[in-house]
Amino acid sequence: MHILDSLVIGAGQAGLSTSFHLRRLGLDHVVLDANPRAGGAWQHRWDSLTMADVHGVADLPDAPAPGRSHDRANEVVPSWFADYESDHGLPVIRPVDVHRVEDDDGLLRVTAGVRHWLTRTVVNATGTWTRPFVPTYPGIEVFTGEQWHTADYPGPSHLAGKRVLVVGGGASAVQFLGELAPIADTVWVTRREPVWRTDDFTPEIGRAAVAMVEDRVRRGLPPRSVVSVTGLVLREQEREAERLGAYRRRRPMFSRIEPDGVRWQDGSCEAVDVILWATGFRPAISHLAPLHLRSEYGGIRLDGTTAVADARVQLVGYGPSASTIGANRAGRRAAVAVSTFLESDGLTATG
Secondary structure, eight states, X not given: OOEESEEEEOOSHHHHHHHHHHHHTTOOEEEEOSSSSSOGGGGGSOTTOBTTTSSOOOOBTTBOOOOOXXXXXXXXXXXXXXXHHHHTTOOEEOSOOOOEEEXXXXXXXXXXXXXXXXXSOEEEOOOSTTOBOXXXXXXXXXXXXXXXXXXGOOOHHHHXXXXXXXXXXXXXXXXXXXXXXXXXXXXXXXXXXXXBOOSOOOHHHHHHHHHHHHHHHHTTOOOOOSHHHHOBOOOGGGHXXXXXXXXXXXXXXXXXXXXXXXXXXXXXXXXXXXXXXXXXXXXXXXXXXXXXXXXXXSSBOEETTEETXXXXXXXXXXXGGOSHHHHHHHHHHHHHHHHHHHHHXXXXXXX
């Protein structure tokens, strides 16, 4: 079987950036993508999310990002990704859902159903979208209303006129409240008091936030999002919800879920039609389990993008590189690390 220099899992922003840099370094590789078409997680985002709503899309190497507009992000970004793959001749194979990565006598065997590939290194760029996180609460299974997660959010028109409980203290919850408060009756619930950013977001603040997230993965702790460190900010499109008091009416977490609503810690109940879980995602890394990369703290310890437990494995779109800006930088860093690893083993780009 042909042995690759590297294999990239995932064709989102981080995966495409990595593939670009691997190709530029002359490294023989393929990119396996579980989606049926280009676009990464962007193709699955809700229809009401426009390019004016997104928090920013960074340029890909040699390709400026689409500008702000009222066009749907789930169409604009996938189209841009597809053009990028074509223009740069990136070796993307889809749809391929990787189930397992394991050692095979010093090489790495990547398995997807009945298909498999042998490679000297792997760059994992699977992100988090396929691992939505919903916390377990008593009674969650008996709720008779609708329950949605960010990953399957149906859009504001579906929830218009309903009483919606928005759970979560991150940027998605703030954005959902901005859309829903003018057309629905909303209640906001968070585990902790939201941290609002009132100062200007300077490059220094951004670098400090990334450094804090990097420190966690360096120590092998489960990664946190950059926005969890930087704090929340309201954009112009959320000012109407602010005027309506949507962000002031925050309540601490309920004690349990009832068939028609939730029971608060003081024993009182509140009826709601919908629970919208804006509770984030977890890294999609279960296919790497056979390599035993996790530390005793539950995360994967990284040195840059390199897994400390196995230098054959790079992780991009994980921890500090989960943002589009971080993903681009991580793609270049991972490609260079792959090249350095192959050179240290006396291997060339052709094997």
